[in-house]
Amino acid sequence: MLAQAIELLRDRSLPMLIEQEIERVILGGEYAPGDKINEQALALRFGISRGPIREALRSLDRTGLIDTIPNRGVFVRRLTAAQAAEIYDVRAALFALAGQCLAIRASAADVERLRGHVAAMDEAVARDDFETYITENFALHEAIVTRAGNATLATHYLALVKQLRLYRTRNLMLADSVQASNEEHREMVEAIAARDPARAYAAHFNHVATAKIRLMANHLT
């Protein structure tokens, strides 16, 4: 127990842990976009002083999850539809690059793993198990991005996805759109399996571009 706690703090400082925790709180929806974040309240909640809290907030600010206004405080970032669209465009470019890279260097194990995620999503759709679908969906995207062999790419991509979680519309994925989305996944994975970089690039770009359109259409309702 103690050894575990020590191990935890070996390369994770208190501000880093606090940052992770505040991020969880924000993305978990406990604070809504636009809400003010009170330093004292957080310090009290975690039983520490305001110093580490402030350090964590400076980091979250750079991550794009909060807005800091001097002498006014920090607020959960509020994304406009236009900003969300911007982020989707950048994300599409990065994801396409990831797909292209992975199509070049993917191992047989990589391909097998990706196919596993697609199959799991197929089953989840059949079972109307949306929770599993969402988990597997993220796992597939993360696997593609982290196995692409470019850590910088992965970092920036994941930062964008985090920011997008601040843009919560009625995010109820319609059953048929989910199925269509997984067809796109299949094309992505098969392009990678075929070791076809151009095809993978197109499939990955198209997937995010389509997701953007779906989201924007959803936004109008």
Next chain:
Amino acid sequence: MLAQAIELLRDRSLPMLIEQEIERVILGGEYAPGDKINEQALALRFGISRGPIREALRSLDRTGLIDTIPNRGVFVRRLTAAQAAEIYDVRAALFALAGQCLAIRASAADVERLRGHVAAMDEAVARDDFETYITENFALHEAIVTRAGNATLATHYLALVKQLRLYRTRNLMLADSVQASNEEHREMVEAIAARDPARAYAAHFNHVATAKIRLMANHLT
């Protein structure tokens, strides 16, 4: 004078100013990659306490300019050749997107401005004025990225360029490579002027990809 200082602090807090200053010191080469950054020394240098210094460092850490090792301190980030190559690949993808976007929405004034930068670089090359060339070169890239109409894209692109400044090889641009580079600039700008997104995308991507090759070749010498 006072009013100016007050105005400066209106939406720029002390930690933000300090962050900018530390960044300047790092990118200015005063600290070399791998060097340890002493909090106390910085606090003394700026005549403030360590609190704001630490906040600035947490932000710089997320920016990717420093590495933080708990209980050991912060160090100027050291980029390997492989990491620099990674960053170039991501940068190429983002810059290509910027070129594509700008080709769609550029105003006549935008095109004129871009052509002005290219012309200034032509003149600088003729005069062997490398300093001006570098300034204009950055100005052109920044103009393209900020006028592309996607703030997220600009933010991430500029962050990558900042990181690349940590990778200093013998960065003496050879005279003919500079001229070749400006020919690429001309093609980029003319593609934008022609309002041809696909051509602009290709020209911008090619420019960064070529720059990467030049840098990597340079690295082997």
Next chain:
DNA sequence: ATTTTGCAGATTGTTGACATTCTTCAGATG
């Protein structure tokens, strides 16, 4: 001779207190 141990100094981590700024709202003013 090599490794280990154990200080002493230096550096990072954290805290609580104080200074400054902002927010709120009641009361005054036109």
Next chain:
DNA sequence: CATCTGAAGAATGTCAACAATCTGCAAAAT
């Protein structure tokens, strides 16, 4: 009645001191 003024309370900004950890080196042990 609307607007302005200004004090009280609360929140952010900064600091200096203390605690915990690391580094370097000398002395001891194998």
